[in-house]
Amino acid sequence: MRERDPGLPPASAGVHPGYNDGNKHRGRKPLKPAPFDYVRARSVEHAVELLGREGARVLAGGQSLIATLNMRLSHPSLLVDINEVADLDRIARRNGHIDIGALVRHAQAARAAEIAQAAPLVARALPHIGHPAIRNRGTIGGSVAFADPAAELPACLLALGGEVDIAGPAGRRTVKADDFFHGLFETALGPRDVLTAIRLPAAMRETRVGFAELARRHGDYAMVGLAAAARANGRSLSDVRLAFFGVGATPVRARQAEQALEAADVEAGVKALDRDLDPPDDVQATGAVKKYLAGVLLRRVARQLNEAPQ
Numbered sequence: 001m002r003e004r005d006p007g008l009p010p011a012s013a014g015v016h017p018g019y020n021d022g023n024k025h026r027g028r029k030p031l032k033p034a035p036f037d038y039v040r041a042r043s044v045e046h047a048v049e050l051l052g053r054e055g056a057r058v059l060a061g062g063q064s065l066i067a068t069l070n071m072r073l074s075h076p077s078l079l080v081d082i083n084e085v086a087d088l089d090r091i092a093r094r095n096g097h098i099d100i101g102a103l104v105r106h107a108q109a110a111r112a113a114e115i116a117q118a119a120p121l122v123a124r125a126l127p128h129i130g131h132p133a134i135r136n137r138g139t140i141g142g143s144v145a146f147a148d149p150a151a152e153l154p155a156c157l158l159a160l161g162g163e164v165d166i167a168g169p170a171g172r173r174t175v176k177a178d179d180f181f182h183g184l185f186e187t188a189l190g191p192r193d194v195l196t197a198i199r200l201p202a203a204m205r206e207t208r209v210g211f212a213e214l215a216r217r218h219g220d221y222a223m224v225g226l227a228a229a230a231r232a233n234g235r236s237l238s239d240v241r242l243a244f245f246g247v248g249a250t251p252v253r254a255r256q257a258e259q260a261l262e263a264a265d266v267e268a269g270v271k272a273l274d275r276d277l278d279p280p281d282d283v284q285a286t287g288a289v290k291k292y293l294a295g296v297l298l299r300r301v302a303r304q305l306n307e308a309p310q
């Protein structure tokens with residue numbers, strides 16, 4: 001790849017900038033991705049400006065994007081690398097919330113004491129994401145922006161009732177998790193938007209969280225997973241939020257099961273999943289198997305929600 005001024009017209013019209021770049025590569029086979037230009041953004045505003053070019057895409061950890069390029073499932077004309085934008089890798093606690101910058105790597109988040117204390121649900125979910133090499137590069141913002149329906153972090157964001165900070169051509173805005181996930185790999189992000197941070201309510205003494213997933217091998221995307229949060233009121237639970245993943249186009253709230261857990265009736269919750277969830281068949285399992293597994297996970301997570309934190 002060669003860094004190019006995006007103000008210039010596409011240089012090589014169909015030739016990969018990193019291939020055929022001078023005589024020494026002439027005659028060799030092209031690289032796997034389709035041709036694209038590459039620019040390092042200097043700031044969030046610069047990234048938004050660069051994204052104004054038709055076919056431009058943000059590059060963060062590259063763990064999902066580069067695979068889609070190599071398989072030619074996507075053909076961006078320009079990659080806008082945000083890895084050197086200052087302040088996007090901050091973790092900050094303020095006003096009862098924890099802000100996690102878009103460029104915080106999964107591994108960095110897993111080591112962060114602030115996340116262990118203020119976002120224990122995220123801390124529980126992180127070890128389930130891929131493998132160490134993926135967690136070293138993959139970012140929190142990339143995971144939420146990519147919005148794979150079987151990914152852990154979008155479900156955690158939804159279960160915690162968090163928010164997403166976005167910078168775009170019309171300025172900055174914040175979108176609630178409940179309004180962020182629109183469809184399969186579709187979110188409230190527009191083509192010129194940069195996700196800058198996610199914000200989660202910091203856990204309090206009465207906060208309870210639960211997390212479980214079933215995957216064929218550790219590190220694989222889940223067949224079915226469940227991220228959950230609640231508030232303990234003596235021996236009962238209120239404000240239960242259950243976000244299943246791997247069961248639809250987006251993470252899915254199981255609202256009737258939430259009510260059943262608030263009424264301390266776990267088995268009614270398992271039955272309610274019949275109405276709350278409608279998982280399609282996929283390569284991992286049939287919808288019927290996924291629904292059954294969702295019930296297994298609900299029982300496990302209900303036990304976690306009823307335990308006092310260590």
Ligand SMILES: Cc1cc2nc3c(=O)[nH]c(=O)nc-3n(C[C@H](O)[C@H](O)[C@H](O)COP(=O)(O)OP(=O)(O)OC[C@H]3O[C@@H](n4cnc5c(N)ncnc54)[C@H](O)[C@@H]3O)c2cc1C
Nearest residue numbers: 058060061062063064065130138139141142143145151195
């Ligand atoms: C083998 C393998 C196994 C994996 N297993 C899991 C798993 O079990 N669970 C899981 O959740 N994930 C898994 N992943 C994906 C991993 O978590 C990725 O890191 C993550 O999905 C994307 O983050 P990224 O920083 O790499 O984003 P990139 O790959 O750089 O980008 C992904 C997409 O998001 C967009 N994007 C990225 N950042 C932003 C931003 N700040 N603003 C706007 N748009 C942005 C990009 O334009 C692109 O469309 C796996 C990946 C691999 C390769």
